[in-house]
Amino acid sequence: MSVSYLRPIVICAGLVAVWQAIVSLSGVPAFILPAPASVLLAIVEDARLLAGHAGVTFIEIALGLLLGVVLGAASGIAMSFFVPVRRWLFPVLVVSQAIPVFALAPILVLWLGFGIGSKVAMATLIIFFPVTAALYDGLRRTEPGLLDMARTMDASRFAILRHVRLPMAMPAFASGIRIAAAVAPIGAVVGEWVGASSGLGALMIHANARSETDTMFAALFVLAVMAVTLYFAIDLVLRRLITWQPETYSSDD
């Protein structure tokens, strides 16, 4: 128990030690790789600046997540419940995955501007497919025997969806949301790189142009902490809400 709490701290300390060792031993200049201490200093000195940009990025991520999960869930349910929707939408979705979403970033900025709209759209786009696929797959995998039983109980298709298939698909849906939580920050930051006046991605681009590498690293650190915290917070909520597991539950051991 105590070891499992200690482990992440030991890993972080080890990584920082390796980082410091590289800086000390190789004599690499600070504008290529700043020392851990100078990054920490940048975080403290630029706390206000970082917090402001982090707030913008967080709003983009949160809105993107919300939109992506809601739209993805809606299309997953629609594909599962309406056969024509499945026949028309599914091939389109699969083919659309061949387009690298990041290549759309300049177009989204062109259409939606330098504000948060283009970043939210970017995050929504990359979240949409994993969420749709996860929920659709979960809905499709309902036990046939369970559906037989529900049909002999004279349940309507909608009642089966609501009371059997959807709750049964929740663990699969939760996996989709976890993936979404992990990739949403990527969408937001890529959007900011392409064109934005605020947000951690924009701050990194500006700092890079002025060779303020320690600020770049500080922004990266804040982004990482934010992304990891978001992921674990969502994971915790999902674990609390969905206590049942699919029938084919396996462990790594």
Added chain:
Amino acid sequence: MPTNGTLGQTLDAPSIEVRNARFAYGARPLFDGLDLVLEAGRWTCILGPSGVGKSSLLRMIAGLISGGNGAAVRCGDGSATAGRVAYMAQRDFLLPWLNVIGNATLGARLRGEAADLDRANALLEAAGVGEAGNAMPDELSGGMRQRVALVRTLMEDRPIVLMDEPFSALDAITRLKLQDLAVGLLANRTVLLVTHDPLEALRLGDRIFVMNGSPAGLGPPLEPAGRPPREAGAPEVLSGQARLLRELAEGGR
């Protein structure tokens, strides 16, 4: 009209006739031109090896799959079986997010009706799981789960009950107890029990058919003396077991 004590409503269990039924996977029929009569208010058992088509025949009677062109499945009074059938499978299919009462009253929930909680509690009591009403399924043993599944089947209060190897996943002692319980609670209903266990068929069946061959047919029924549930060591059970095993082995050549 026969009644089933205070636990069931007044029942008028019909006989069921299956005429010229056919079921095929691809071009190979599992059975073709199959006829079967389930006598009103009695237990009929179909005994056969795995994959012979027993479950398909049962699902056909439940109205879950079609009997093919020219086939007929109807009650003795000429009406269809739809809406008069309750179905119980080998797996208990308890929904992990509902407690025992919620699972027992699932049918009402699926039909959007108010659940008859008094009757559910009385039936859980009669099935020996009266204390477990608020427990979640994952807190129950396999035998208790199947008792709840039996109560859920009884809550449907249908005159016809179709059971697909409902006790085969249980240990020997639990299986005997649940067989006795089922005979008591399903009195006066038309029951079809599909099983691969000759002992189970002989303990419970008023009429026992062996289903065998490819395409499969039904042999002449065995009608053991005495009333179910018969003792496992009763002479008619022991002699019947020898005959049924012989018939099963002959078809397996």
